Ligand SMILES: Nc1ncnc2c1ncn2[C@@H]1O[C@H](COP(=O)(O)OP(=O)(O)OP(=O)(O)O)[C@@H](O)[C@H]1O
């Protein structure tokens with residue numbers, strides 16, 4: 001059966017403030033609709049899991065939250081998404097700054113073909129978060145420690161990031177994302193390339209990040225969703241079928257589709 | 268369950284890999300693979316054969332021009348020919364004639380005139396320059412080593428058939444005998460012909476060199492690079508990264524691809540009409556040549572650069588955008604550096620093409636007879652391919668071998684540029 005962690009009252013109380021609010025979001029790729037009328041609240045200092053069968057639009061919806069879909073010519077987004085009450089698709093909002101506030105870890109590890117150090121230092125540098133070498137060093141070390149990678153790479157920071165193993169690369173990408181201190185961290189299947197040990201480390205990291213950030217994680221692993229998240233959203237064919245406390249979704253699903261998915265009958 | 272329309276040998280699930288049918292299948296596959304390999308190998312061998320024939324003809328012809336027959340002579344500078352007060356005005360033709368008659372004391376006057384012709388026309392100026400530099404030489408002997416004129420150069424290189432009828436050759440029996448006498452005295456030598464790259468063009472094949480053409484080509488290529496490289500990269504970046512995808516950008520794309528296929532002579536006509544006709548730029552200037560070549564090279568560079576930019580994996584762009592890099596930071600900080608090896612390779616290939624381009628340069632007058640090295644890109648000069656064109660058109664025997672030698676020099680530069688392209692590609696290639 002599902003291994004569901006029970007949360008203390010304090011943890012629930014910590015994250016009742018809405019960080020990202022989505023209302024009636026529709027996404028089209030050309031004529032094809034990938035997301036239909038999705039409304040969801042992502043709370044501050046909370047881990048929200050997106051689950052659902054392949055192709056149901058989890059990545060698509062995730063990419064709306066930091067406007068990465070803008071970079072796809074054929075995609076069109078309608079509806080309202082706010083970050084701290086501010087419309088992120090408003091004309092006067094700068095999508096570049098938005099992406100600094102809403103960090104992203106991609107499904108496939110994609111380190112820059114630069115040194116490990118430069119990979120992590122890149123974000124803080126372009127956003128002017130660091131003033132000198134000493135500050136950069138400190139920020140890089142903290143980010144790498146956050147991503148549980150520091151001990152493995154502390155002696156080889158100048159080696160190319162692409163020389164790391166797949167799992168290490170993914171943690172490097174996580175370090176790169178947390179280095180800019182985003183308020184919301186979007187993670188698209190961050191553990192799909194990781195072994196169980198590295199997965200456990202990343203899950204620990206997610207739990208730690210929850211103290212400061214709000215985390216949204218897409219995952220195909222029910223166990224992982226149950227372990228790390230407090231809220232779960234189940235997507236199916238572009239629709240948000242069910243959204244609620246992780247405990248409830250996994251123990252008392254309301255929709256029959258959710259039920260059959262988490263028990264492994266559709267997917 | 269059995270499917271009735273299946274042939275008998277497929278009725279059972281297990282396939283018999285040793286059956287005649289299976290063997291025949293393997294044999295057929297092997298045969299077609301062998302045929303493909305043989306055909307491919309044949310094509311490559313044929314290509315190598317052609318290349319071999321080309322190089323062999325060029326080298327067997329051109330190697331003659333890599334050495335130049337010289338004559339070493341002691342020239343007495345008599346005061347009767349050269350006035351010590353004004354040595355530059357001396358009659359050096361007579362000085363040379365006197366030196367030759369000293370070498371051949373028994374020759375009569377008509378024979379002596381012929382004897383002077385053994386030396387290149389340059390000889391008198393060599394003596395003059397020495398005397399002007401040191402007027403103390405008047406009344407003494409000057410030792411010079413100068414090229415012999417073209418017919419004797421051919422003779423020394425064994426290119427004259429001395430057994431044929433005298434009327435069919437440029438040298439009479441007496442002239443040949445005279446030259447042989449000089450050879451016996453050890454006055455004739457055949458050193459490496461550095462003049463081929465250190466001298467300018469000349470009416471006399473024994474003096475003609477490629478320096479002006481090499482400098483002209485270098486200026487033209489430099490101008491071509493300075494214009495087409497930044498413009499090409501700029502256009503490629505804009506089209507690939509910033510331009511909206513619509514009808515207009517499609518039209519531009521198709522046009523650029525077509526421009527790359529436009530015959531170069533059309534660019535020459537365009538340059539003739541626009542640069543020379545409207546703007547009144549000087550004829551035959553490497554600057555104009557460079558502009559014309561830039562027109563031709565631009566589409567090549569744009570296409571190469573766009574392909575290199577396209578080849579950068581989208582995951583790198585996403586990664587940079589994802590940490591909040593602006594479009595410009597993504598392009599200049601990540602995409603362009605990764606695309607640079609490809610862009611450089613394409614640029615060098617484009618420039619190599621431009622280096623060998625002849626037709627447009629002919630149209631803008633870079634085929635004039637110029638005997639000086641251009642000091643600036645605005646002085647008239649030739650370029651390597653147009654120089655080859657001029658020499659190939661000249662009747663003297665000496666120019667035949669010099670044409671081949673010049674082609675070899677041009678090929679040498681092309682090989683060097685391609686080697687540079689390969690080096691840059693390997694040096695800067697990055698993994699991701
Ligand atoms: N760039 C695109 N252009 C056109 N259609 C796309 C594009 N990206 C995704 N889609 C379509 O949108 C739908 C949702 O895709 P999405 O990537 O969001 O699925 P997903 O839930 O993340 O799947 P997975 O779990 O396999 O990653 C799919 O039907 C897909 O074909």
Ligand SMILES: [Mg+2]
Pocket residue numbers: 058059060107188
């Ligand atoms: Mg996905």
